[in-house]
Structure formats: C-alpha cells, structure tokens
Amino acid sequence: MAFSPSGGGPPGSEVAHFSDNLKGFVLAVASSLFIGSSFIFKKKGLRRSGSCGSGAAVGGHGYLREPLWWLGLVTMIVGEISNFVAYTFAPAVLVTPLGALSIIVSSILAHFLLEEKLKKMGVWGCVLCIVGSTVIVLHAPEERTPGSVDEIWNLAIQPEFLLYTAAVVAASLVLMLHYSPLYGQTNILIDLGICSMIGSLTVMSIKAIGIAIKLTVEGTNQAGRFQAWVFAMVAATCIIIQLNYLNKALDTFNTAVVSPIYYVMFTTFTIAASSIMFKDWSGQKASDIASVFCGFITVLAGTTLLHSTKEPDSLSAAGPPLSLSLSLPPSIYLYIYIYIYIYIYV
Numbered sequence: 001m002a003f004s005p006s007g008g009g010p011p012g013s014e015v016a017h018f019s020d021n022l023k024g025f026v027l028a029v030a031s032s033l034f035i036g037s038s039f040i041f042k043k044k045g046l047r048r049s050g051s052c053g054s055g056a057a058v059g060g061h062g063y064l065r066e067p068l069w070w071l072g073l074v075t076m077i078v079g080e081i082s083n084f085v086a087y088t089f090a091p092a093v094l095v096t097p098l099g100a101l102s103i104i105v106s107s108i109l110a111h112f113l114l115e116e117k118l119k120k121m122g123v124w125g126c127v128l129c130i131v132g133s134t135v136i137v138l139h140a141p142e143e144r145t146p147g148s149v150d151e152i153w154n155l156a157i158q159p160e161f162l163l164y165t166a167a168v169v170a171a172s173l174v175l176m177l178h179y180s181p182l183y184g185q186t187n188i189l190i191d192l193g194i195c196s197m198i199g200s201l202t203v204m205s206i207k208a209i210g211i212a213i214k215l216t217v218e219g220t221n222q223a224g225r226f227q228a229w230v231f232a233m234v235a236a237t238c239i240i241i242q243l244n245y246l247n248k249a250l251d252t253f254n255t256a257v258v259s260p261i262y263y264v265m266f267t268t269f270t271i272a273a274s275s276i277m278f279k280d281w282s283g284q285k286a287s288d289i290a291s292v293f294c295g296f297i298t299v300l301a302g303t304t305l306l307h308s309t310k311e312p313d314s315l316s317a318a319g320p321p322l323s324l325s326l327s328l329p330p331s332i333y334l335y336i337y338i339y340i341y342i343y344i345y346v
Contacts, residue, residue: 020089021089021091021140023086023090024086024088024090024091024094025090025098025137027082027083027089027090028082028083028086028090028094028095028098028099028101030079031082031086031099031102032079032098032099032100032104032105033079033102034079034082035075035083036101036102036106036109037075037106038076039110040106040113041072042068042072042073042076043072043110043114045066045067045069045070045071045072046066046069049066049069079102083095084206084210087203087207087210088210088211088213090140091140091274091280092203092204092270092271092273092278092280093140093274093275093292094137094140096267096270096271097132097271097295097299098133098136098137099263100132100133100299103306104126104129107126108126121308121309122305122306124302124305125301125302125304126302127302128298128299128302129298129302131295131298131302132294132295132297132298133295133299135291135292135295135298136292136295136299139287139291139292139295141281141282141288141292146211148222148225149222149225149228150225150227152208152212152231153227153230156204158277160276164273164277168197168200168269171197172194175194176245180194184248184252185252188252188253188261189265191249191252192245192246192258192262192265194245195242195245195249195262195265195266196262196265196266197269198238199266199269200266200269200272201234201273202242204273204274205231205235205238206235207274208228208231209228212225246262249262260300260306260308263303264300264303267300271296
C-alpha cells in the first residue's frame with residue numbers, strides 16, 4: 001500500500017510519522033492547487049492588461065503592471081517548488097500522473113471566475129481524473145530512497161538504464177535531425193515525442209538533484225560530489241531541448257491537441273524511466289501494478305476528455321502565456337527561474 005509507514009514499522013506509527021509516499025502525495029496535490037489557481041490569476045491579469053492596451057500575444061508587456069499576473073507567477077513558483085520536493089519523497093509513478101489535478105483545478109476555477117463554461121463531458125473528464133489519481137495513490141509502490149548521490153549514480157549507470165538512455169538519445173537525435181525538419185509541421189507526434197523522451201531524463205535528473213538536496217539538508221553534504229553536478233548539467237540540457245521543441249509544437253498545432261497528447265506521452269516515458277532506474281515495481285504485487293496502470297489509463301482518458309471539450313481561447317492577450325503554462329512538464333518553471341537567477345546574480 002502506498003501509505004504504509006516507511007521502514008515497515010507498526011501501524012500506529014502512521015499517526016506520528018507520515019510515509020514518504022504520503023508526503024509526496026500531499027506536496028503533489030498542493031502543487032496542483034497552486035499551479036491550477038495560478039493559471040486563473042495570470043489569465044485575469046492578462047485580460048485586464050489586454051483591455052487597457054496591446055496584449056501579450058502581440059508583444060505587449062502591460063501585464064507586468066498587473067498585480068494579479070504577479071500573484072499568478074508567485075503561486076506558480078510555489079507550486080513548482082512543491083512539485084520538485086514531491087519527487088524527492090515519492091516515486092515518479094505517483095507524482096507525475098497527479099499533475100492532471102492542476103488541469104481540473106484550473107477548469108473548475110475558470111468555470112466560476114472566468115465564465116469559461118465547463119461542459120458536461122468536461123465534468124466527467126474531471127471525475128475520471130480524480131478516480132484514476134485515487135487508484136494510483138492507493139496502489140503506488142514504496143520507493144527506497146538512496147542514501148547518497150553515489151547510490152543514485154550507481155542506479156543511473158545500471159546497464160538497463162544506460163540502454164534506455166542510449167535508446168532515448170538515439171531516437172531523439174533521429175527525430176531532431178531527420179524527421180522534425182521534414183515532417184514536424186504536419187505530424188504532432190514528432191516534436192512531442194522528442195519532448196517526452198528527453199523529458200523522462202529531465203525528471204530522473206531532477207529527482208536525483210532533489211534527493212541530493214534533501215540529504216544535504218539532513219546533514220550529509222552532497223555538493224562536493226561531481227555526480228550531483230553531472231545530474232544538474234543533464235537536467236539543464238534536457239530542459240533547453242524540451243522548451244525548444246515544445247514551443248515548435250505550440251506554434252504549429254492547437255494547444256487543445258498538444259496538451260493531452262504531450263501529457264500522455266510525457267507521463268508514459270517518465271513512468272518507464274523511473275521503473276527502470278529506481279526499480280519502482282520490485283517486490284510489488286501483480287494486482288497493485290495492474291491497478292496503477294488502470295488508474296493511469298483512467299487519468300489519461302479523463303485528461304483527453306477534458307481537453308476535447310475546451311473551446312480555443314479567443315482572447316489573444318491570454319493565448320501564448322497560458323498555453324505554455326498548461327503544457328510544461330513538472331519542475332521546468334523552477335529550473336528556468338533558478339537559471340535566470342544564476343545568470344543575473346552569480
């Protein structure tokens with residue numbers, strides 16, 4: 001069970017000590033609440049700025065003077081930090097699918113605050129996401145947290161994960177160098193395939209960095225390990241590639257199509273990478289594994305159904321910024337902010 005105490009202690013210890021999975025679950029849900037509400041704050045700020053001058057879609061920057069837009073940015077950062085920390089406690093197979101909850105939050109709030117009507121099929125999509133997420137949470141595997149960056153490094157250089165990494169890099173290079181220039185404008189799966197495969201390596205690197213930070217805070221300094229900096233460089237490189245090809249997909253295809261397809265592909269590759277690297281399913285019952293996959297498929301169906309009922313946003317002022325926010329994978333925003341801070345101040 002996902003919420004059993006860490007270390008196999010007595011049942012009564014659940015009250016005193018939350019399991020790592022429960023901590024990750026709470027952080028992931030909090031992240032979805034913050035991120036989902038941030039979309040609404042930012043969009044209201046964009047609407048206000050667009051009504052007073054040129055919108056963001058045509059190069060205007062009036063939204064920078066809107067307090068609501070900044071409130072949305074702050075809540076987005078808080079949400080991404082929560083999501084980042086969630087990866088240090090819980091396996092990716094638990095945290096990543098819960099990202100769909102932010103879409104539910106934003107859809108419900110938009111229905112009441114932005115007058116963007118949530119249709120009946122959209123409501124059923126929300127219900128499916130909640131049911132699927134609940135099943136995943138109840139049957140998610142317990143993760144064995146490495147005790148040092150060296151242990152994480154040993155997991156990363158396992159033959160199985162090296163083979164997966166080599167396959168991802170090779171497939172991505174073929175898509176980037178050959179197929180994307182020729183067919184990227186007509187086939188949505190090419191650019192999103194690159195984002196999703198590279199994104200799975202991003203999450204693994206982010207998870208390794210998060211564990212290193214957690215261990216450092218607990219008193220075991222990991223900053224001097226070269227492996228930690230290797231993970232950081234891999235994460236930064238992968239994020240840049242993701243942003244590049246994600247923007248290409250958003251510029252070419254409708255966001256209502258990009259978002260669910262990207263969510264499905266990104267989540268699938270992330271779960272596969274986590275299962276190979278961290279052996280998430282080792283020692284798990286077949287029924288728990290089957291339940292998680294059923295929950296995952298239910299979330300995917302709900303997400304696709306929810307997006308299929310959305311109408312394209314006719315407000316140009318809110319288009320690009322909101323579309324980008326809805327489609328970015330977990331923790332990318334946090335690393336963008338860290339990169340900008342280091343670039344400016346260090």
